[in-house]
Amino acid sequence: MQSRFYRFVSPFLVLLFVGLLPAHAEIRETSVWWLPRNVNMFGHAIDFIFYVILVLTGVTFIGVFSVLAYFLVKYRARPGVPAIHSHGNNTLEVVWTTIPVFIFLGLAIYGNEEWSRMRRKTPPADALPVAVVGEQFGWNVRYPGPDGKLAKMDAKKVSKENPFGVDSADPAGLDDFTTYNDLVFPVNRPIRLYLGSKDVIHAFYVPEFRLYQDMVPGRVYDFVWLKAEATGKFQLACNQLCGQGHYKMFGKLSVVPVAEYESWAKGKAPAPAVTATSSSATPVVSNQR
Ligand code: CUA
Numbered sequence: 001m002q003s004r005f006y007r008f009v010s011p012f013l014v015l016l017f018v019g020l021l022p023a024h025a026e027i028r029e030t031s032v033w034w035l036p037r038n039v040n041m042f043g044h045a046i047d048f049i050f051y052v053i054l055v056l057t058g059v060t061f062i063g064v065f066s067v068l069a070y071f072l073v074k075y076r077a078r079p080g081v082p083a084i085h086s087h088g089n090n091t092l093e094v095v096w097t098t099i100p101v102f103i104f105l106g107l108a109i110y111g112n113e114e115w116s117r118m119r120r121k122t123p124p125a126d127a128l129p130v131a132v133v134g135e136q137f138g139w140n141v142r143y144p145g146p147d148g149k150l151a152k153m154d155a156k157k158v159s160k161e162n163p164f165g166v167d168s169a170d171p172a173g174l175d176d177f178t179t180y181n182d183l184v185f186p187v188n189r190p191i192r193l194y195l196g197s198k199d200v201i202h203a204f205y206v207p208e209f210r211l212y213q214d215m216v217p218g219r220v221y222d223f224v225w226l227k228a229e230a231t232g233k234f235q236l237a238c239n240q241l242c243g244q245g246h247y248k249m250f251g252k253l254s255v256v257p258v259a260e261y262e263s264w265a266k267g268k269a270p271a272p273a274v275t276a277t278s279s280s281a282t283p284v285v286s287n288q289r
Contacts, residue, residue, distance in 0.1 A: 134202030137245030145175025205239035
């Protein structure tokens with residue numbers, strides 16, 4: 001009996017395995033069969049609610065289908081046995097409606113609470129500001145210089161030459177530096193993101209951060225922040241179908257020790273022309289893409 005079951009099921013298992021393996025292995029390096037590891041401070045709550053929902057729905061699934069299978073056998077058509085006419089049971093209906101209502105309410109309230117903790121509370125003052133602006137098809141990234149401040153971004157000023165929409169005369173932006181498809185974050189330091197788009201809707205998505213945010217042109221999103229708790233190499237992938245090159249809209253993202261971040265940033269900083277030339281405002285836009 002058992003061997004017949006396996007003979008029936010095993011071709012499907014093999015198909016499933018063969019079908020899934022290449023699709024996942026190319027994208028993920030670790031944890032191919034399950035969630036990617038979480039490295040963001042906020043990810044624990046998201047994983048927690050994921051597992052709560054998985055257990056709740058899993059137990060319900062097994063319970064409902066066990067009863068269904070049992071009843072299918074027990075009340076099957078048999079010659080000489082009359083059918084039972086059931087008109088339901090009000091008590092049962094009330095119970096199995098009320099319980100899910102409270103479960104859903106609890107999940108909604110908890111989820112909302114975590115969401116506002118992640119997105120609505122002001123990021124810590126010592127957060128490193130990093131601007132990321134999507135375009136077809138890549139990521140413009142802007143880091144602050146030694147002053148620790150980014151130039152102010154204004155979505156109305158975004159243009160082909162000025163993806164960040166910054167005012168080139170803003171003194172805070174003179175020492176900023178930019179990269180393309182290349183992000184480095186210091187570990188254990190809050191990062192405050194300024195997200196924008198140059199053309200169409202893109203989405204900032206890093207599965208290991210459990211972080212997803214759409215970037216709609218005409219807006220600068222300044223409320224998303226994170227704190228990476230472990231070093232590693234990740235991928236910033238665009239998660240909104242944004243055109244023919246969407247599939248290749250990848251950014252390299254590394255989380256590194258603070259000292260390594262600092263030396264990387266020093267190497268990227270624009271030439272110290274800002275201090276050498278007189279302070280008469282020759283706009284320093286050479287480092288802008
Ligand atoms: Cu940008 Cu998809």
